[in-house]
């Protein structure tokens with residue numbers, strides 16, 4: 594008998610933001626309004642955007658020492674970097690962008706054929722909504738587990754536009770390849786043999802989350818996506834180059850990540866922070882919205898299989914660097930993180946050793 598694909602986590606049903614905006618562009622319901630303190634535009638440092646490291650994947654994969662050192666610095670100081678020369682074809686990215694745009698422009702009745710159910714966050718809807726009084730994000734999402742293939746729940750994969758399923762599959766497989774190459778290099782800069790990190794991802798879990806951020810008449814009052822860190826190993830994000838929105842936490846301030854044509858934005862997740870005993874940071878990030886433009890982004894999350902136990906590697910621990918995190922079973926860690934609202938780096942604290 595075939596094993597049933599496991600569920601990720603439940604989330605409460607909330608209104609569709611795109612429809613809300615379509616019906617009334619000026620209305621911002623109370624549940625979306627944040628306090629100015631939460632938005633913190635004062636600590637906004639856009640000029641640092643160009644300091645976010647840009648890494649050439651071809652050089653990195655060839656073992657170029659300068660590129661490896663850039664990766665090490667990027668993971669230590671930023672937790673984020675952009676990848677160029679990654680080999681994901683421009684034409685495939687364009688097909689993915691076109692098909693996604695077409696999907697989100699379909700009538701709501703059509704999109705709701707793929708609506709998330711109450712026990713899982715695969716499909717079209719909203720994740721991480723855990724209480725009736727939680728402030729909501731100004732976005733809708735399509736979330737699909739893409740690998741391993743037996744995890745897929747094909748009933749949530751859109752049948753319109755025609756061919757979208759195949760495009761998602763092709764895109765996800767190509768981004769997975771890029772992710773695996775980055776994992777090999779990460780293994781080296783962490784001080785392990787090249788294959789070690791990949792070896793911990795023998796059945797690598799990959800999920801795609803397409804974020805749709807409708808325009809907002811008062812973008813300073815809402816957030817497209819609450820501040821959070823990603824719980825997996827690494828995330829590879831593609832953003833439309835005509836609208837910005839991603840902001841990352843750097844030295845206590847917010848720095849926007851300016852979309853760079855054809856680059857993939859990569860960030861280190863909680864699993865890498867734990868394995869590296871905090872040397873590499875899973876950095877908090879969020880998305881803001883635009884007044885006149887909608888924004889779409891595609892995040893591919895890579896994570897270890899559920900039963901992998903994640904804890905700091907022995908060689909990362911010494912007298913100057915005491916063990917900061919306890920062992921977690923990754924599947925439990927990830928599901929617990931999905932049962933709470935996204936809240937900065939709050940979740941990784943469950944793994945921290947507090948002495």
Ligand code: OGA
Pocket residue numbers: 802804818823830832838839878879880890891892
């Ligand atoms: C995410 C995420 C940022 C963005 O989906 O986890 O951080 O710019 N997205 O959409």
Ligand code: NI
Pocket residue numbers: 821822823828878
């Ligand atoms: Ni994220």
